[in-house]
Amino acid sequence: MEERLVLGICSSPRPGANTDIALAAALEAAAEVPGIRTETIYLRDYPDIRPCQGCYACSPPDQSRDSKYACPMHRDDDMNKIYPKLLECSGLILASPVYFGSVTGTMKMFMDRTEPLLRYGAHNYKYGLRHKVGGGIAVGGNRNAGEESTIQTIINYFLIHDMLPVGSGPQRTPGCYIGGGATTWPNDKDSGKNGILKDALGLQSCRNLGRNVAETVIRVGAGPYEVDDFTCLSPLA
Numbered sequence: 200m201e202e203r204l205v206l207g208i209c210s211s212p213r214p215g216a217n218t219d220i221a222l223a224a225a226l227e228a229a230a231e232v233p234g235i236r237t238e239t240i241y242l243r244d245y246p247d248i249r250p251c252q253g254c255y256a257c258s259p260p261d262q263s264r265d266s267k268y269a270c271p272m273h274r275d276d277d278m279n280k281i282y283p284k285l286l287e288c289s290g291l292i293l294a295s296p297v298y299f300g301s302v303t304g305t306m307k308m309f310m311d312r313t314e315p316l317l318r319y320g321a322h323n324y325k326y327g328l329r330h331k332v333g334g335g336i337a338v339g340g341n342r343n344a345g346e347e348s349t350i351q352t353i354i355n356y357f358l359i360h361d362m363l364p365v366g367s368g369p370q371r372t373p374g375c376y377i378g379g380g381a382t383t384w385p386n387d388k389d390s391g392k393n394g395i396l397k398d399a400l401g402l403q404s405c406r407n408l409g410r411n412v413a414e415t416v417i418r419v420g421a422g423p424y425e426v427d428d429f430t431c432l433s434p435l436a
């Protein structure tokens with residue numbers, strides 16, 4: 200059986216810090232599920248992700264543009280290295296530090312640049328994330344200081360992409376119900392980059408989420424659309 204990819208995307212600017220640790224915990228648990236392989240993208244390694252210009256060149260009115268480029272505006276920036284992985288994956292876990300109660304600017308910039316993968320996109324990118332499984336992780340400094348709203352932002356993103364967002368799985372006390380939620384400062388403000396290691400429950404919620412994303416991928420048979428799969432879909436009248 201070909202293994203299905205659960206892709207993790209992390210938007211912490213700090214290598215090896217709390218959000219990296221949270222995502223690694225989730226992906227490690229995901230990889231324990233037979234039939235699943237994992238990969239990680241750190242957005243900080245892709246410094247040339249330019250902001251969406253809102254030009255809609257990616258979504259022509261007749262939806263027929265068969266383009267080599269997902270985004271005709273930014274043809275050669277770093278998003279072009281990430282789009283193929285988004286098309287390839289079956290599950291997607293987005294992990295962000297909490298910045299002012301929401302995802303980081305880099306994560307939002309990434310999100311906006313996936314407009315070409317929506318229902319309006321060009322032939323070869325359209326429905327790029329549709330019916331794939333999604334999980335959200337938020338790591339905050341303070342407890343109850345935006346972790347839930349950050350995960351909710353990620354869940355809304357999944358819903359807009361027609362994805363299948365999942366929560367933290369069947370364990371009786373999963374640590375967080377709607378994703379992976381962890382906090383760092385109350386545990387050890389001085390440790391700065393790895394206070395999360397003292398948030399056992401938070402890390403557990405990340406593991407539960409990763410496991411649940413992977414199990415759901417297998418259970419529903421989530422995977423990439425073949426280009427021809429969607430040409431036969433007729434929209435509801």
Ligand SMILES: Cc1cc2nc3c(=O)[nH]c(=O)nc-3n(C[C@H](O)[C@H](O)[C@H](O)COP(=O)(O)O)c2cc1C
Pocket residue numbers: 211212213216217218219296297298299300301338339340341342344345346383391392
């Ligand atoms: C610009 C900025 C805004 C932040 N806003 C919040 C916030 O609203 N709520 C919160 O709990 N922590 C906030 N934090 C703290 C980070 O979420 C916290 O340090 C987190 O662990 C960082 O993740 P990292 O260690 O992976 O970089 C903020 C940090 C920065 C730099």
